Amino acid sequence: MAIFDLIYLSCGLIGLGLLAYKIRALHSNWGSPRVVALISTVFFSAFAVFFAAPANITWINWVTGVPNFAALLVYALVVGFAGSSFALVLYWRYPPVQAWHRVRLILISYGSVIAAMVVLFFKSEVGDERQIDFDTFYATQPTVAVFLFIYLVSTVVGCGGQAYHCWQGARDEAISARPWLARGLLWYCFAGLFPVAFAVIKLFVLLMDWAGERSFDVLSLTAPLMASLSIIPLVIAMALPVFGPRRPSPRLWLRRWRTYFLLRPLHRSLAHVNPHIVLIAPGKFLNPHHRVRRQIIELNDWRWALTPYYDLSVGESAASLARQAALPKDELTAVVEAAQLRAAGTTEARRRPPQRRPAAEIVDGTDLATEHERWVRISRAFNSPIVDAVVAVRGHAARGTD
Incomplete structure (x- = not known):
């Protein structure tokens, strides 16, 4: 019994959490039939699972004073879920007026099924309380047999219709152009197959x-x-269209970590310029997007701080060696910048009085991708043989002057 309680209560609490979130997020759109169908779907599924826990079954039967009343309540909630989920996908696939003609038939049909179940239940002799085997224990009693039959058939029809329309909708050209919505429909189709399989077995x-x-x-x-x-794929189905587009792709996540590690040597080499601005926000240590963004901000700050110590002869020497090596223009620019940064960051260079540099010398990237690429090229060039040679010559010259 404990494992049944654990599973039902856990899934039920997940569903109730989703219900609370949806009510809060959609409270301003309660006039929309689509929103009503969505909230009804989550409501019926969450409470059906929650009340199906054996501990709650005992409590419901005790509170109502009616043996096996929990079976009627849970089964009615399942039928409500099947009908509302079927109505929801019809509102997703068709214009409201066109969908309403079908939804109206669903409301009448499923409302009639629940009413018939109530009548059949109270016409039945079900005085012995059965927490988990109500169906098999009373299966041969005629009124209970009809009660169970219409409950299970309506569940198959409703959830099967939901799965079918979600599958068809995910393949629709207009929806397939929005991948997160199409994925949500496929998960919603998957959620409908669980109660279908359950009802077929029953x-x-x-x-x-x-x-x-x-x-x-x-x-x-x-x-x-x-x-x-089924509550788990239902939660995923409703979350994907909302949160999916806001989340970066795994490929972008990996690309950001790659950028982070490519910038790390340069970042560490320049951190001495002003180590106090190095920052990792709480909870963002494993977020590559935040880590790279901070690296770029800090590298730009250090670059501005070192610009007054740039030596034009260092840039000219680096550019000359880069041309001899036949480097492309972007790499040549990166080598020159890396040489200036490395030379300006030395103790000898910063002993000299700073010089004013025109703003035109400092060219930032035009967008985030360009900025990343530019700093990655500078990081790669920072310890290249050309920059080593330029900085070595500049160091000898500075010591000779001293």
Whole structure:
């Protein structure tokens, strides 16, 4: 019993968390039928799973004073979920007016199913409380058999319709052009297949019980766990279209870490210019986007601080050696900048009085990608043989002058 409680309560709490989030996020759009269908879908699924926990079943039966009332409540919630999820995907796929003609039929049909279930339940003799085997224990009682049959068939139809329309919608050209929305629909399709599988298994066991074959009853006990797990793909389905576009792709995440490690040697070499500005925001240590952004900010600050100590002869020497090596223009510029930074960062260079430099000498990247590429080229050139040679000559000249 403990494992049943753990699974049902965990999945139910996840669903209730999603429900609270959706109500808060969509409270201003309550006039939209699509929003009502969405909130109803999450509401029915979350409470169906939460109330299905054996501990809650006992509590519901005790509070109401009606043996097995929890079975009626949970099954009615499942039927409500099947109907609302079917209505939701119709509102997703069709214009509101066109969808309403179909949704109205769903409301009438599923409302009638729930009403019939209530009548059949109270017409049945179900005085012995059964927490987890209500279906198999009362399967051969005619009114309960009909009760279970219409409940399971309506679940298959509703959730099967949901899965079908989500699958078709994900393949639609207009939706496939928005990959996160298409992925959300596929996950929503996947979420609908769980209760379909649960209902099909239950129907099979019910038919076997009618035929007098009880060896399959164990399947009826485990099938509800499968339905409860549908809350997980449902959460993913509703989160992907909202949060997916806001999250960087794994490829970009890896590219940022690569940029970070390429800039790291240069960043460490210049940190002595002003180590107090080095910052990693709390909770951002493993965020490569934040780490690279801070590297670029700090490198630019150090560059501005060193610019007054730039020596034009260092730049000319670096440019001359770069031309002899037939380096492309971008790499030549990076070599010159790296040589200036490295020479200006030495103790000897900073002993000289700073000089004013025109702003035109300092050219920043025009966008983030350009800025990253420029600093990566400078970092690669910082310890290159050309820069080593230029800085060595400049160091000998400075010591000779002293």
